[in-house]
Amino acid sequence: MTNDLSRDRRPFAELSDVAMHYGGAEGTLALEGVTMNVDHGELVAVVGPSGCGKSTLMRLMSGLWLPTDGGVIIDGKEVDRPLSIVGMAFQNPTMLPWRTILENVMLPLEVVAEHKHRLRSHRAHYEARARELLALVGLAGFEHKLPHQLSGGMQQRASLCRALIHDPKLLMLDEPFGALDIFTREDLWAVLQELWLARRPTVMLVTHDLREAVYLADRIVVLSARPGRVIAERRVPFVRPRRREHTFTPEFNALVQELRDLIDIARQPSNATAGEPEHVG
Structure with a gap:
């Protein structure tokens, strides 16, 4: 019983002094000394200057690359191969154009071993x-449309459904x-929040949009310029569910501005060699 309780208290994701070189040990150093944890069911946003290794961090956590x-x-x-417990969504939804929206959403079920052997008998x-899932994101009635018949925002909603269809533990x-306009983007913040509240997967969100990070995240991690290091963390204190009108409050905008100031610091190469990250609860 003690071991089970200890395992339950352990973070869902643990990165310990992670470094990543492109092109071997003498290649470009993308990440250096990254140590961070993500708790079960936590939604963590990662922000930082362009090229700081945010996407690299995600590939390492999903097992697509090894540190x-x-x-x-x-x-x-220990991650030593691509993980089947991961769902992924990117800037471009990359729907297969010849498949309906329903068929696109179900695509991971044809790949993930746990589900593909049961798909025919449990279709x-x-x-x-x-x-x-499609109804939850407002796409009921669009199941048999082809991707080109949907707007970019609607395709991204379907992409979120596809990432969640196999009940991943890590999103x-x-x-x-x-790639979306600000109005569609804000609509989808609410959609993602609703999906997360309904299913509570552990989520790692990479974004350049600081308002998006504050709206969605429980905690925000700031990376330095390349090589990326964790230079600060901020816990988001606002209760859920969060609404668009909350983004206009002084408290919300003060946190956005604080993150903006941290990004300005992070853009300075000299800070890539900084010591311990700054933590604020």
Whole structure:
């Protein structure tokens, strides 16, 4: 019993002194000395200057790449290969144009071993799950449309459903709304918040939009200029569910400005070699 309780208290994701070189040990150093934890069900946003290694960090956590140095532990296991417990969504939704929206959403079920062997015999169950997700993001009635028949924002909603269809324990979001206009983007913040509140996966969100980070995250991690290091963390104190009108409050904008100031500091190469990160609860 003691061991089970200890395991439950352990963070879901643990990165210990992680470094990543592109092109071998003598190549470009993208990340250096990154140590951070992510708790079960926590939504963490990662921000920093362009090229600071945010997307690299996500690839290391999902097992698509392995670190040059240090260790990555996800759900209690050292990462040494791509993880099937991960769902991913990117800036471009990359729907397969010849498949309907429903078929696109169900695509991971054809790949993830846990589900692909059951898909044929339990298709009705999986289709119901896909329809439930699509309804949750406002796409009920669009299941049999092709991607080109949907707007970019609607395709991104479907992309979020696709990332969640196999009930991943870890959801990785790499600038998922970066290509959208501000009005659609803000609508999708609310959609993502609702999906997260309903299912509570652990989420890592990479974004350049500081308002987006404050609106969505429980905690925000700031990386330095390359090589990326954690130079600050900020916990977001605002209660959920958060609404668009909250983004106009002085408290919200004060945190956005504080992050903006940290990014200005982070853009200075000299800060890439800074020591311990600054933590604020």
